[in-house]
Amino acid sequence: MPPLRLVVAVNPTSSAGRRRGVGDSVVASLRAAGHAVVPLQEESHADLVDAVTAELGRGADVLVVVGGDGMVNLGVGLVAGTEVALGVVPTGTGNDTARALGLPHDDADAATRLLVSLLEKPPTVVDAGRVTRGTEATWFGCVVSAGFDAVVNERANRLRWPRGRRRYDLALALELLALRPLSYRLEIDGAASEVRGTLVSVLNGQSFGGGMRVAPGAVVDDGLLDVLVVDRLTRLQFVRLFAKIASGTHLADPRVHLHRARRVVIESDDVVAYADGERVGTLPVTVEVVPGALRVHAPVGPRSSGTPAPPA
Numbered sequence: 001m002p003p004l005r006l007v008v009a010v011n012p013t014s015s016a017g018r019r020r021g022v023g024d025s026v027v028a029s030l031r032a033a034g035h036a037v038v039p040l041q042e043e044s045h046a047d048l049v050d051a052v053t054a055e056l057g058r059g060a061d062v063l064v065v066v067g068g069d070g071m072v073n074l075g076v077g078l079v080a081g082t083e084v085a086l087g088v089v090p091t092g093t094g095n096d097t098a099r100a101l102g103l104p105h106d107d108a109d110a111a112t113r114l115l116v117s118l119l120e121k122p123p124t125v126v127d128a129g130r131v132t133r134g135t136e137a138t139w140f141g142c143v144v145s146a147g148f149d150a151v152v153n154e155r156a157n158r159l160r161w162p163r164g165r166r167r168y169d170l171a172l173a174l175e176l177l178a179l180r181p182l183s184y185r186l187e188i189d190g191a192a193s194e195v196r197g198t199l200v201s202v203l204n205g206q207s208f209g210g211g212m213r214v215a216p217g218a219v220v221d222d223g224l225l226d227v228l229v230v231d232r233l234t235r236l237q238f239v240r241l242f243a244k245i246a247s248g249t250h251l252a253d254p255r256v257h258l259h260r261a262r263r264v265v266i267e268s269d270d271v272v273a274y275a276d277g278e279r280v281g282t283l284p285v286t287v288e289v290v291p292g293a294l295r296v297h298a299p300v301g302p303r304s305s306g307t308p309a310p311p312a
Contacts (some may be wrong), residue, residue, distance in 0.1 A: 001120055003034045004061040008053050010041040011067030022091050022108045023066045033116045060084055068092015072141055073276035080139040085295040086121035087115050093165040097142040100205025100220055101298035118297040126220040128293040129204045131275050132286045134292040140275035143208045146266045146285050147199035151175050153274045156297055187265035188227055199230035202264050202287045212245050221289040224260045231255040263288040
């Protein structure tokens with residue numbers, strides 16, 4: 001393929017700032033491969049969104065994001081539904097979208113080398129998710145959380161110490177001590193129900209929380225979302241469930257329910273939804289899949305059977 005025009009967006013605080021040099025390395029590798037590269041790095045998320053949006057408006061073939069799930073969420077939000085493809089060099093603590101796309105999630109150098117080779121081929125087309133709250137809609141790549149995992153994210157965002165993964169672990173421990181069931185009103189492809197539960201997540205990928213494969217059968221190109229609903233659990237039962245997730249046996253638990261759907265409405269009082277770890281806002285939200293909305297330079301993880309989903 002001819003040289004491409006690449007916009008590279010770098011998150012300087014990814015992984016608590018320990019990988020600040022990765023962006024420069026990615027830019028150098030892409031330029032060495034003959035591509036025209038426009039590197040962008042801003043101090044705030046909002047400024048970076050504005051800078052990338054302006055640069056994409058001047059024309060680009062690929063937006064490359066260097067960072068964690070939040071940066072990938074930024075990239076998906078800017079290129080989903082367009083002809084601009086997405087490339088990812090993961091440097092975060094969770095990297096669940098990178099895992100879903102089959103990318104090296106713990107080796108930035110390997111991910112960079114892979115990206116350079118994949119740019120020689122056309123991008124792969126996969127699904128993207130869209131979450132709507134009121135009149136505002138945003139894209140996501142991997143997961144919308146609206147249960148215990150979202151509560152943990154909300155707590156982690158309020159903590160100022162420690163940094164990185166340890167802050168999430170501390171938030172998890174604190175929220176586990178205060179664990180309480182949540183009341184939901186769900187509508188899954190038109191079927192309504194009321195649930196008293198602990199966890200509701202809608203996934204396009206397989207995992208959340210840095211590789212917890214809660215939806216092991218999920219694929220990113222089947223036109224469907226996986227909806228995980230966990231009934232009310234005590235603290236001890238919840239801890240045991242995490243052990244089952246680690247061993248891949250949690251779906252056999254009668255309190256764990258997994259549905260596949262195109263559209264999900266989630267309502268609850270005083271629960272905040274997160275998309276790819278980014279705050280969406282209080283419920284209710286509507287989550288839906290948009291088949292084939294995203295072009296990615298990635299090998300893509302577990303693939304679908306090849307049977308397209310019926311049109312929504």
